[in-house]
Amino acid sequence: MALIELRGVSKIYRVGEEEIRALDNVDLDIQEGEFISIIGPSGSGKSTLMHILGCLDSPTHGTIQLDGTMIQNATAVQLAGIRNRKIGFVFQFFNLLPKLNVLQNVELPMVYAGVATRERRDHAMKALKLVELENRSRHRPLQLSGGQQQRVAIARALVNNPKIIFADEPTGNLDSHTGEAILELFHRLSQEGRTIALVTHDPEIAAVTPRRIEIRDGKIARQVDAKLAGLDRIRPAAPAVPPAQ
Amino acid sequence: MNLWLTIEIGFKEIWAHKFRSLLTMLGIILGVSSLVAMSALVKGMENGMREALIAIGGLERVMVEAQPVPMEQKHLADQAVGVTMNDVYALNSSAPSVRLITPGMGLSRVTVARHGKTFNPFICLGTWRSALEMSQHVIAHGRMFNEIDEEQARNVCVIGTATRDALFGDPEETGREVIPLGEHITINGQVFTIIGMFQHYESEQSRKEREFMKTQPKQVKTGPARSRGWGGRGRGGGFVFWLKNATIYMPLNTMWIKFRSASGTNNVPDVRLSTLSFKIKDIEQMEPTLQQARNVLMNTHKGIEDFFFRTQEEWAQNITTSIRNARLSGGIIAAISLIVGGIGIMNIMFASITERIREIGLRKAIGATTFAIFVQILVESVVIAILGGLAGLLTSYGLVRILVLVSPTENSPQITLSAMGVAFIFSVAVGMLAGLLPAVKAAKLDPIEALRYE
Ligand SMILES: Nc1ncnc2c1ncn2[C@@H]1O[C@H](COP(=O)(O)OP(=O)(O)O)[C@@H](O)[C@H]1O
Ligand SMILES: [Mg+2]
Numbered sequence: 001m002a003l004i005e006l007r008g009v010s011k012i013y014r015v016g017e018e019e020i021r022a023l024d025n026v027d028l029d030i031q032e033g034e035f036i037s038i039i040g041p042s043g044s045g046k047s048t049l050m051h052i053l054g055c056l057d058s059p060t061h062g063t064i065q066l067d068g069t070m071i072q073n074a075t076a077v078q079l080a081g082i083r084n085r086k087i088g089f090v091f092q093f094f095n096l097l098p099k100l101n102v103l104q105n106v107e108l109p110m111v112y113a114g115v116a117t118r119e120r121r122d123h124a125m126k127a128l129k130l131v132e133l134e135n136r137s138r139h140r141p142l143q144l145s146g147g148q149q150q151r152v153a154i155a156r157a158l159v160n161n162p163k164i165i166f167a168d169e170p171t172g173n174l175d176s177h178t179g180e181a182i183l184e185l186f187h188r189l190s191q192e193g194r195t196i197a198l199v200t201h202d203p204e205i206a207a208v209t210p211r212r213i214e215i216r217d218g219k220i221a222r223q224v225d226a227k228l229a230g231l232d233r234i235r236p237a238a239p240a241v242p243p244a245q
Numbered sequence: 246m247n248l249w250l251t252i253e254i255g256f257k258e259i260w261a262h263k264f265r266s267l268l269t270m271l272g273i274i275l276g277v278s279s280l281v282a283m284s285a286l287v288k289g290m291e292n293g294m295r296e297a298l299i300a301i302g303g304l305e306r307v308m309v310e311a312q313p314v315p316m317e318q319k320h321l322a323d324q325a326v327g328v329t330m331n332d333v334y335a336l337n338s339s340a341p342s343v344r345l346i347t348p349g350m351g352l353s354r355v356t357v358a359r360h361g362k363t364f365n366p367f368i369c370l371g372t373w374r375s376a377l378e379m380s381q382h383v384i385a386h387g388r389m390f391n392e393i394d395e396e397q398a399r400n401v402c403v404i405g406t407a408t409r410d411a412l413f414g415d416p417e418e419t420g421r422e423v424i425p426l427g428e429h430i431t432i433n434g435q436v437f438t439i440i441g442m443f444q445h446y447e448s449e450q451s452r453k454e455r456e457f458m459k460t461q462p463k464q465v466k467t468g469p470a471r472s473r474g475w476g477g478r479g480r481g482g483g484f485v486f487w488l489k490n491a492t493i494y495m496p497l498n499t500m501w502i503k504f505r506s507a508s509g510t511n512n513v514p515d516v517r518l519s520t521l522s523f524k525i526k527d528i529e530q531m532e533p534t535l536q537q538a539r540n541v542l543m544n545t546h547k548g549i550e551d552f553f554f555r556t557q558e559e560w561a562q563n564i565t566t567s568i569r570n571a572r573l574s575g576g577i578i579a580a581i582s583l584i585v586g587g588i589g590i591m592n593i594m595f596a597s598i599t600e601r602i603r604e605i606g607l608r609k610a611i612g613a614t615t616f617a618i619f620v621q622i623l624v625e626s627v628v629i630a631i632l633g634g635l636a637g638l639l640t641s642y643g644l645v646r647i648l649v650l651v652s653p654t655e656n657s658p659q660i661t662l663s664a665m666g667v668a669f670i671f672s673v674a675v676g677m678l679a680g681l682l683p684a685v686k687a688a689k690l691d692p693i694e695a696l697r698y699e
Contacts, residue, residue: 038540056610056692077614084612091696099261111250112612156611 001068002029003163003195009062011048011218020050023059024218026190030164030197035190037198037206040215041114046199047168049215053197054087054166055079067163084112088157090167094149096141101136102128109160127155131185146177154185164195169204183208248620255625258597259632269593270633272586273675276579277668278636282644283575286652287486287568293656294564296448297485298557300381305528307343307535308555309521309542320551324552327517334543334553339541342526342534347375349520350500352433357408357493359430364411366404367491369432370520371500379522382489387426387441390496394440398498402432403441407491435503437495446486505635533556579668586633587675594626594683598690605687606695622684623677630676634669641668 012024030036030053038046052064053059055071064071067086074082083089088109096105106124115123120170126135131151141149150170157165167186171179187208190196198209206212213224247274259266298304309332314325333348355369369537374389384403394401409425414424428439436459447455501516525534542552598605605618613621648658 051693056611077616080609080612080614080617088612091607093603095603095610095696097604097607099257108608112608112614112617160612165277219614 001065002033003034003067004028004030005064005065007063009052009059009064011052011057012060021218023052026062026218028213028219028220030195032163032195033193034211035186035196035209036211036213037200037209037224038213038215039200039206040221042201044050044215045218046201046215048218050199051167053164054089055082080112082110085160086163088160088162088165089235090150090153090157090170091223092169092172094146094173095142096149096152098141098157098205100141101137102133102139102141102144105141106137106155106159107154109156113160115147118223123159124155127159128152130158130189131155136234144216145178146174147181150178150182151185154182154189158189158194164197165189166197168197168199169198170198170202170210179205187191248624250622251617251621251624252628253470254598254621255628258625259629262597265593266629266632269589269629270586270636271587272582273630273633273672274292274586274637274640276583276586276675277634277672278644279582280462280576280579280668280671281638281641281660281664282648282658283579284572284667285641285645285658286648287571287575288664289652289658291564291568292659293483293513294568297483298561298564300446300483300485300489303381303527304557304561304651306527306557307380307523307538309523310518310555311536311551314549314551320564324547325549328521328552329516329518329545332518332521332542333637335541335545336523336538339544340523340534340538342530342537343523343680344526345375345379345446346523347379347521347524348371348497348518350497351519352500352504352507353435355493357404357412357432359412359428362412364408366408366493367488369493369495371495371497371504372520373497376494379524380489380492382492382494383444384441386424387439389441390494391488395496395498398496398502400435400437400495400499400503401433401440402430402493402495403443403666404430404439405490405492406445407487408493409442422566431642432493432495433504443489443492448483448486451483451486479572508651520593531556545629568620580671583671583675584670587630587679588628590629590676590679590680593629594680595686597625598622598683598687602690602695605690606692609690609692610696618690619684619688622687623680626680626683627673627676630672630679632674633676637672638665638669 002183006026009026009028010021013020013022024045026049028049037073038049040046041189049056052059053066055064055066055074058072066082069078069082071079071082096102097108100108103121103124106127107120110120110123125134125137128137131149131154133148133155135154136144136148141152144152150173152164152168157167170186173184174182182203186196186198196209198205200206211228212222212224213220214224293695309328311327312319317626330348333346334345336343350371352369352371355366357364357366357369370376373393373395377384377389387403389403390401393399404425408430409423410416412430413423413425413428414421424442425439426442429436430439431437523538525531527534535556538554543550546552608621609615610616645660652658
């Protein structure tokens with residue numbers, strides 16, 4: 001059984017008389033340990049898909065199974081728990097809380113998980129070590145560069161050891177050099193066995209992931225899986241990637 | 246969800262907007278401090294009045310007073326005798342539910358003098374020994390007049406400290422207490438011997454104050470000593486206490502023979518009493534006892550109702566009513582300012598969640614439940630209210646100290662613990678109510694919309 005299974009998922013927005021099909025009958029499986037990108041032009045429905053995958057939003061039609069749970073049957077409190085423990089989000093605008101320091105920002109998901117203070121500190125420091133920011137734990141987010149802030153956000157997404165990490169245009173707000181460093185970080189995390197889904201409109205970024213899902217007008221237009229196809233379309237500038245099989 | 250952390254976040258949020266939060270708290274501070282100060286004022290009033298009530302003889306004291314003959318008995322007016330000693334004897338023998346029957350014959354426009362110094366006592370009464378208990382007098386020096394003094398109509402008197410102060414010198418000023426036993430004074434020209442002196446009466450508060458002043462180094466007085474007017478001793482304000490200090494008692498017979506005979510038109514001394522008081526044995530039996538006394542007196546007055554009973558109950562009732570009114574109006578003012586404070590908090594909480602829509606969206610995305618968000622916003626507003634409440638309690642303490650300085654000593658405002666508790670609980674409740682709507686709004690935010698919010 002896949003980690004996530006979407007079956008016939010549609011998301012329909014009604015704006016006045018008009019009906020917008022942000023997602024239109026999508027079937028999608030994501031396996032544990034996969035590193036995938038969801039790519040498509042602006043307005044194609046990528047974010048909508050990510051929100052539904054991440055249990056932030058519910059589909060108009062269709063079913064979702066995540067790690068053995070049927071999401072459409074879950075209560076709001078259960079969904080909050082699933083987001084808390086099984087899912088990590090990374091956003092384009094970092095979304096760090098400016099009044100908390102770096103460590104407290106990283107601790108936040110554990111606060112809602114009810115983790116004890118000491119343990120929280122230890123885990124948060126470990127997560128910060130993973131993103132190489134352990135010496136900035138007392139800084140305020142606004143005292144850090146954009147790239148560093150995004151790494152803090154990634155540490156926060158990692159800290160509860162989620163089943164999958166969703167990143168919505170994580171490099172969209174960074175210069176290309178910093179963006180590459182972030183992609184490198186995701187790559188490293190993927191190699192360590194984490195499941196990661198990158199949402200982007202940029203084919204160059206999508207190129208770092210072995211599996212790519214192209215979305216157009218709310219439909220999956222094309223899927224490329226380098227592993228299955230035996231193809232290796234990783235661009236040369238990208239960090240070393242293990243050869244396919 | 247960790248409540249302590251929520252509270253900590255609340256504090257941080259407030260600290261991050263120090264000035265704004267202070268302004269918000271101001272309403273609560275005003276509300277709490279005015280509530281506590283109001284109740285302290287009322288408590289002071291209550292203390293003063295209660296002390297005064299006890300000082301004049303308590304609730305069980307009843308006074309028989311003369312009144313004009315009622316309309317329907319006007320034709321009998323020339324037979325009306327007024328309140329006389331006959332009433333005293335009749336009550337004594339026929340009204341078992343009353344005790345301590347005390348007649349009094351007053352003298353108006355009294356001047357006492359000695360060595361060129363004069364004084365006008367407020368009360369100069371010929372009476373019986375029982376007047377001591379009736380009016381809660383305590384003889385501090387010497388003795389009260391006895392039956393022999395009474396029988397022989399001796400020119401002896403018992404004075405209060407006000408008379409002593411005026412004729413022999415105020416110990417506060419001379420630094421030496423004169424006890425004028427055996428001294429002679431004239432009362433409206435007749436020579437009397439002082440055989441006793443009452444203790445100095447004052448309210449609890451002014452006694453404390455005086456004792457405190459004693460421990461302070463004496464201030465050197467400059468300039469002429471100023472008259473402190475009608476109140477006699479400037480400190481120790483209470484009228485009732487001053488009235489008791491400015492009292493002179495003499496035997497009833499002395500008053501009757503020495504003073505009344507002179508005023509009687511046909512050389513028969515006026516037999517009418519100016520006061521007749523008694524106490525009710527059982528305060529619970531107020532009404533039946535008064536009925537009994539009334540029946541007895543109706544007999545001696547030949548059915549003419551030229552008297553009535555004045556009880557302290559009316560006065561006590563007035564006190565209770567005025568205290569209740571003061572409490573009510575004070576409470577309303579304080580409640581209004583607390584409500585205004587609450588609206589201020591609600592306003593700021595709405596502004597605060599609008600500012601933090603993205604934060605709320607993010608919190609939900611990483612696993613905060615609706616309830617956790619609700620609690621967070623509620624805690625913030627309650628924390629503001631609690632801080633405001635505590636600051637209000639501090640303010641009220643200062644405020645009451647100022648009020649103590651400006652208010653008369655016997656009504657000195659007194660902070661009560663219960664008022665502080667009520668004010669504090671009230672402010673917390675206001676904070677909770679004020680946070681409710683914003684908290685619901687924040688909790689209901691759609692995380693996706695919130696994250697997209699710019
Ligand atoms: N709340 C909404 N109400 C109406 N239309 C929406 C709403 N959210 C998204 N859409 C529409 O759904 C489509 C997909 O949006 P989105 O998933 O954000 O695209 P992407 O992330 O690929 O740019 C867009 O046409 C967008 O206008
Ligand atoms: Mg998008």
